[in-house]
Amino acid sequence: MPIYEYHCPACDKHFELLVRSSTIPACPQCGSTVLDKCVSAPQAPGKSAGIIKRARARAAAEGHMSNYNQAERGKLLS
Template identity: 75%
Template sequence: MPLYDYQCPACDKRFELLVRSTTIPACPQCGSTAVAKCVSAPQAPGRSAAIIQSGRQRAAAEGHFSNYSKAERSKLSRS
């Protein structure tokens, strides 16, 4: 499932969302489904253990899967 950035014109909230091909994205703030897909810049991977750990902690707080190892992600994607 790809991660996309969206902008809601109704409440002007910008958010990220993991979407499947059958998923209709909706704004988490107002619930509107009239959202616009935004272009997001990719981020280079961190090179030091401290940068990687801080990124994983941030991702865990935001609910992203990047805080899991590859083995853990493969188990999650099967369920």
């Protein structure tokens, strides 16, 4: 089930819901079903050292070096 972000014009509340295609969403504050679906900003990938290390290891295991800069590629391929 995807998470959607909604705005309720009746009570001016912003909220997120897990919604099935057959479900009609309702505002958790006032119960209105007249809602505006909002465009959510995508989350940027993590920048922690652990996340970067796992992404690089996975890329190398899959046979591509897209996560490595030119100097790092040279070291790995030699």
